[in-house]
Amino acid sequence: MTAKLTLIRGLPGSGKSTLAKTFEVDHFEADMYFVDADGNYRYQAEKIGEAHQWCQSMTEQSLSNRNNVVVSNTFVRRWEMMPYYKMAKRFGAEFEVIECHENYGNVHGVEPHVIETMKKRWQEWRSEAQ
Incomplete structure (x- = not known):
């Protein structure tokens, strides 16, 4: 059975x-x-790198067990998705990107x-980027 990320x-x-x-x-x-x-929820800006590393590690662990995984992060720039794309390839998992464009108001007080700055930096995910 093939996993999906x-x-x-x-x-x-x-x-x-x-x-x-x-x-x-x-x-x-x-x-x-x-x-x-x-x-x-207690956000600490100085630990954002650790948070993303934790997220990638948890994803890798699940994929190694052939589990399907969904990761929801802002992923504003293509490079932020690349570690996950490469991870999916490494584990032979199907890879999919879904974009949300609604505005429900954010719960974390951003x-x-x-x-607006994030919106200006937004990059589309294209197969050519892969």
Whole structure:
């Protein structure tokens, strides 16, 4: 059985996490790294690199067990998706990218000017980029 790795990308508040939760597969996102044992979200900007490394490690572990995985992160730039694309290739997993474009208001308090900056930096995912 071939595993599948699905990336869900979009700006903060676009519905990524909500959509990811509808998949009955292993689900990871960098924001999960900042949730404490009591379920409280405590973002720490200086640990964002660790959060993304954790997300990639969890994804790799699931794929190594032939589990289907969905990862929901902003993935504004193509290079941010490449480690996952390469991981899918390494494990022979199907790879899919879904984009969310709605605006539900973000639950993590990301400032509008930050979202606007992300929007300006947005890169489309194209097969040529792979």
